[in-house]
Amino acid sequence: MTYPTERYLLELSRRGHDALLEKVRGTVRIDVAREGETDHWLLTVARGDLRVARDAGPADAVVSGRQTCWDGLVSGSARALDAWLRNELTVEGRFELLTVLDRLMPGYPGARHPRDVVREGGRAA
Template identity: 45%
Template sequence: MPDPTVELFDRLARRGHDPFLEQVRGTVRFDLATDAEILYWSVTIDRGNVRVSRDEGDADCIVHTTKARFDRVATGSANAMAMLLRAEMIVHGDVQLLVMLERLLPGPPGARGPQLALGLR
C-alpha cells in the first residue's frame, strides 16, 4: 500500500522552484511519531527553491504530530491549520513559515489550486 506521507514529500522534492515562495526563506521540520519511532522530514524553502530531506537538524519551524494524522494532511482529507487549532499538531517556531508551506499541501478532493499543481487529481 502506498505511503501518503512519502508520496507527498516526494512530490514536494520534485517541485523544484515555486514562484509563489520567492520571498520565503526557512526550514520546516516535521516530527512524525509512530508507535516505534519518530520520522523526520525537513522542507527547506530558499527564495522559491524547495528541497526535501530526512534531516533531523535545526529548523525555523518544527511541527509535531503523529504519522497517522499527517497521512490525512498528505491526502487532503485534513487541513494542517485546522489540526493546529484542535491541538492535533503542535508547532514551535515560525508559524508563518508553515502557513506559507501549507499552500503546497493538497486540499480536499475536488479542490483547485495546490492539489492540481502537485498532480493529485
C-alpha cells in the same frame, strides 16, 4: 513500507519551485510520529526553491504530529491550520511557516471550480 506523507514529501522535493513561496526563506522540520519511532524531514524553502531531505537537525520551525494527521494533510482532506487548532499538530519556532506548509498541500479531494457548481445548479458537494 512507504506511507502517504513520505510519498508526498518525496514528490514535493521533485517539484523544485513554487512561485507563491518566492518571498519565503526558512526551514521546517516535519516530525512524523509513527508506531514507536519518529521520522524527521527537513523542508528548505529559499526564494521559492524547495528541498526535502531526511534530516533530524534544527530548523526555523518544527511541526510535529502523528502519521495519521500528516497523512490527512497530504491527502488534502485536512488543513494544517485546523490540525494545529485541534492540537493534532504542534509548531515550535516561526509560526508563519505553518502557512507555508499549508500552501504546499493538495486541495480538498473532489473540490470543484465555482463555475462548475453554478453550472450544476448550485448543489454543494
